[in-house]
Amino acid sequence: MKTVVELLTDELKKAFAECGYDEQYAKVTVSNRPDLCEYQCNGAMAAAKAYKKAPFMIADDVAAKLAGSEVFEKVESVKPGFINLSLGGEFLKNYLADMAKDDKYGYSNAGKEKTVIVDYGGANAAKPLHVGHLRSAVIGESIKRIQRFAGNKVIGDVHLGDWGLQMGLIIEELRDRKPELVYFDENYKGEYPKEAPFTISELEEIYPAASAKSKEDPAFMERAHLATAKLQNGDPACTAIWNHIMAVSKADLKKNYDNLDVTFDLWKGESDAQPYIPDMIQKMIDDGIAHESQGAIVVDIQEETDTKELPPCIVRKSDGAALYATSDLATLVEREKLYSPDAYIYLADKRQELHFTQVFRTAKKAGIVPQDADMTFLGFGTMNGKDGKPFKTRSGGVMRLQYLIEDIDKAVYEKSSENRSMSEEEAKNTAKIVGLAALKYGDLSNQASKDYVFDIDRFTSFEGNTGPYILYTVVRIKSIFNKYAENGGRPEECSIDTAKNASEKKLMLSLVKFNEVFESAYKDNAPHKLCQFIYEVADAFGGFYHDTMILAETDEKKKQGYIALLGLTRNVLECCLDLLGIRTPERM
Structure with a gap:
């Protein structure tokens, strides 16, 4: 269409x-x-x-x-x-009627479908999610949904930070705390326990303690490096502890991502890429792509068209260790082998732009991906407090994402307590839905690359361009529908008619923009464009609702036209909200 x-x-x-x-x-x-x-x-x-x-x-x-x-x-x-x-009225009516009949409201991408990998997690094992993880998760989830709506086969990967020195630090801190564990008995030859020797709460306390100790105790740091090397060389005891760390971490991370309504198709991490690294680097050397520089192995990425000097991509340090770039390149080797995607989209802080430039150019130069591979780095800005600085707790620390969600749920619950006509349980469940909408819409309504101020009072407001206002619009339409049905009306038999007043036409004109807005949001990886559209539709509905006697209309044909138009309005709004990863409640 x-x-x-x-x-x-x-x-x-x-x-x-x-x-x-x-x-x-x-x-x-x-x-x-x-x-x-x-x-x-x-x-x-x-x-x-x-x-x-x-x-x-x-x-x-x-x-x-x-x-x-x-x-x-x-x-x-x-x-x-x-x-x-x-x-013209007839043209507008017919276009909307065709939209209403179509599952995707007239949007079609037939014949252009592709396989896309969206890398948008980036959490670290053994650490809780904090506010710094919010944007990659929320924006990435929306990008994934937009890509799927366009008809693409989309693979979302959490890509955990699950390898390297942090694991060695945890292993050695655990040794100091619980030396009696069989993992530290060099004479032990049996099977290792299936139950983890720590809870998620203990694990989340172990890592920062170990990290602090390593800065003050060189001997402890040396032990951690040794433990890391043993893990990476397949030591059974270290591997058993690592498996416990991953099992406990993944369970907790999944719970927290579920609270955000964010899901991943793959739960892979840096560890999955490690087997590919030696052959990958050797091939780069053999092909003359990589060369030695001050003991390290590097790949030059500078191109003639560059206006500034770009440093080479280091794929192996002088001490033989791999870096993040090495792991990301090896991950591409695995992804090409397993999925052969047509496109890649990476979500990360915009300050990592140089890193991804190095990785993408090296991948193409080394033939890891095709020369014309579609590789996109979507760098996002920071979420700041009202002081304009990166969002912190009152004590100055980095806030856990769990606590941020709890705060915004509480704010919504308190704001909606005055006019409540539902049970306590329903009120709390509704507050969670509305709170998450406030959080996500507050983020996604900003262009991803821009910094923005997290303002809990503004985000939870039921007026203006906010998540709660949009949800209230949808709930109001649902209420009209329910009343129409309760009075014997049959919404499914209603059909859109020509506009009877200026505000009705304004609502119609906003709805017909769906296809072009979605196409723009899809091509530009820009959820904020959907937010702009959603607000325009909600605002137009507000004007129509104010100007029009909908259920009180005595002309049945007019009333049916109104109901059909509201049905399409509700469906389009709910579709767009779903593309943002936002659910709608039945009542508010």
Whole structure:
């Protein structure tokens, strides 16, 4: 199903051609002056030079040719050469009716589907999720859903930080705390216990303690390095402890990601890439891609078109150790082998842009991925407090994500307590849904690359461009539907009619933008564009609701038209909210 802009452009192309002008000038856009018209074409301005005619004369010709078209209610030529367009009622009604019949509201990407890997977790094993993990999880989940809606096969990977020195630190701290464990008995030859020797709470306390100790005790740090090397060389005892760390960590991380309504198809980590590293580096050396520099093995990534110098990608340090870049490159080796994706999308703090530039260029130079591989780094800004600095707890520490969610749930619960007509249990469950909407919408309504201020009071407000306001709009529509059905109405038999007033047409005009907005959000990996659209629709519904007697309408045909329009409005809003990873409650 074509977008409205495409259909209008087709109409203008015919008119331009019939008037003797090249159809390339017939581009239509949404009007930037909605007070004057709904859509516009400025092609006459560009055509004037080619045809040596005043632009208003060209505009007059095209406008005259469009007179009587059922597509338009009004076509107006305005000096110096603008063509202002207003849609016809029948055209608008029919377009919305077609949208309502389609599972994807007219959107189609048929024949362009691809396999996409979205890497958007980045949590570390043995550490709790904190506010720094929020944006990658929330934005990544939305990107994954948008890609799937477009018809792509999408594989979301959490890509855990589960390898390296942190594991050695935990193993040695555990040795100091519980030396009696069989893992530390060099003479033990039996099977290791299946139950972990620590809880998640203990594990989350062990790592920071070990990290602090390593900074003050060189001998402890040396032991940690030794334990890390033993783990990476397959030592049974260290491997058994590592398996416990991963099992306990994954269970807790899954619980916390579930609280965010964020899910992953793969729970892989840096450890999965390790077997590929030796052969990968050797091939780079053999192929002349990598070379030695001050004892390290590096790959030059500088290109002639670069305006600034870029450092080479180090794939092996002088002491033989691998780096994050090495692990990311080896992960690409595994992903190409297992999934052969057409595209990659990586979510991370925008300050990691250089790292991903190095990885992507090295991967293409070394032939790990095809030269034309579609590789996108989506760097996001920081979530800041009201002081403009990265969000912290009152004591200055990094806040756990769990506590942030609890705070926003509490704020929503307290704000909605005054006008409550539901049980305590339903109120708390609803507060969780609305709180998560406030959190996610507050984040996603900002362009991903921009920093933003986390303002719990503004985000939880039931007025303005906020998650709670959008959810309240959907719930209000559901309430109208329920009342209509309770009074004997049959919503499924209602059909959209032509607009009866200006606010109804405004709502219709906002809904027909869905296809082009979604396509833009999909191509640009930009959930914030869906947020802008959602708010426009919700705001238009507010005007329509205020101006129109919906259930009190005595003309049954009019009432059915209203109900059908509201049904489409609800469905489109819920669809877009789902693409953002936001659920809607039945009541508020």
